[in-house]
Amino acid sequence: MSQKPPSDILDRRRFLGAAGLSAAGALLPIAAKAGEGAKPDPAITELQDWNRFLGDGVDKKPYGVPSKFEKDVIRRDVSWLTASPESSVNFTPLHALDGIITPSGLCFERHHGGVAEIDPAQHRLMINGLVDTPMVFTMDDIKRMPRVNKVYFLECAANSGMEWRGAQLNGCQFTHGMIHNVMYTGVTLKTLLDQAGLKPNAKWLMLEGADSAGMNRSLPVSKALDDVLIAFAMNGEALRPENGYPLRAVIPGWQGNLWVKWLRRIEAGDMPWQAREETSKYTDLMPDGRARKYTFVMDAKSVITNPSPQAPLKFKGRNVLSGVAWSGRGTVKRVDVTMDGGRNWHEARIDGPVMDKSMVRFYVDFDWNGQELMLQSRAIDETGYVQPTKAELRKVRGVNSVYHNNGIQTWLVHPDGVTENVEIA
């Protein structure tokens, strides 16, 4: 363990020192230090129950669940957002997660007619329309096709949509939690389409769910043949009902609404269907009163998950700043972090796999002396796209587009560690 501290930490020490050591923060401990007159730690000196008595035997929990001490790490909703819980959304607790894989049970939910509970033996996938032979597949058929495994982020186009007019929700779970990052197992859509044989004039596909909303979206054939998967597993096990069990579409880098869950039918056609979800919804109203349509790609975006309003700083001295970044246009090339509201930026350390259209995890290891911080992160992707500020976005898109708010998020850290969602200028 003779590892030298990375140079960026040293830079940051200087940088924070210059920002002023006079700030308050006296309420926070630096770290528990043993010294003269210190009392022994009862966590060490007292015999604990778990160290003495037998614990649960195997099979007490045939399907494991998190520790009871993690009971607050759950999806949460914002009840005033929607009319009913069946057509609604909840949010991934990003502030309590690490790495890049979202645990299946914490993946945010978005349903339009509640969760369809489907017996896989009764599930069918039909491919019809502009094909040589309309086909029907059972789940068994699909599981006999060549499989692929891919990690992709799924972000709802409305993620951060409540923040267009300014800071509104105090927590990254609510401002950025309509996203998850999962490893999918499935077959390529191309494999399935090959079984039916696409006709040359097929330019669009319509994907339709078996749920009570019959959720449907139009998808360009070019994307379908590029990297779209039809998945039956996530994170190594069957899809969760909330995420489309037994079969869903995976449309890498594109808005979550296209990733039709409980997928039961794909129709090939020569024009888009103009479904409710691609006209009335998921179109972006611009300041001139017109609206962008087919805004499929999710722009590069990032957020600092720790510290954040739900995960304040607790200690002066050594701390870990952490966050996630993603881009629908490919890989994340770099993430920059500022602690003074965008005046000075430093490259964060990306750790873990960097994959096409997958989240990356970034860190800044830093010393904090208790001064006020204005934290921001900005993602830069392989195409050179730089995550814009909210002001830059509003200049183009106004405040009524609802969807595609990928602007830079600001957290204000107070001297007592309390962190809040703010808008700065």
Add this chain to the structure above:
Amino acid sequence: MSRSLSLIAGLAVVAIAAVPLTQAIAEKATAKASKAVATQPAPPPAPAKLGLGRPALPDEIHAWDTDVRPDGVGLPPGKGTAKQGDSLFQEKCSTCHGEFGEGVGRYPVLSGGVGTLKADRPDKTVGSYWPDATTVYDYIRRAMPFGNARSLSADEAYALTAYILSMSDVIKDPDFELNQDNLAKVKMPNAGGFYDDDRDVAEKQFWNKSPCMKDCGPAPKVIGRAISVDVTPDDKAGPKVD
């Protein structure tokens, strides 16, 4: 062992992916393949037709292929008027959408809003925003009434579509008969209000080779705080977890 080993190696990439091999065999075999293949062997080139699945029967396609396109393809035979739709709407839809489509609680508003799309608080309704009349019909038959989807007849859906279009004066005559031949011809007020994604051009400035890293501007000031808005759910008030 060595004989079978070289045999397998000779089969190259297809065999590597198709046959479960020990690490040693796999390494030796992939040595002949490219570097990229060595790290992740491509799936075997599957024949286009796998002999899986079966042709869909006409009755099955008929049962599921109920979508309606903007050119009217998919519209079933049937008819209905706004007047007929009014009474149906009051019975089956007004609990959520309100008697006049004004919306109850946060359920969708269906009426009004025409001319508000440039306003500070635009009202995106069927009449003010939706580009195609066919979408109304498709969505009603697909997902409405909420909680009892696909329970409406073709005629009921035509009548409800006519009533909803009459809310925004798209259909003015309450006795006008909407049917499979004229629905796709109905012109929506905002039909021309949409354009294809142009971010790559309109937002070209967001591609920046050298974003500012140092002394990027004056010290920022806080101009808004989420806690002042006070609409965040209480962290302790999460759903009950069993």
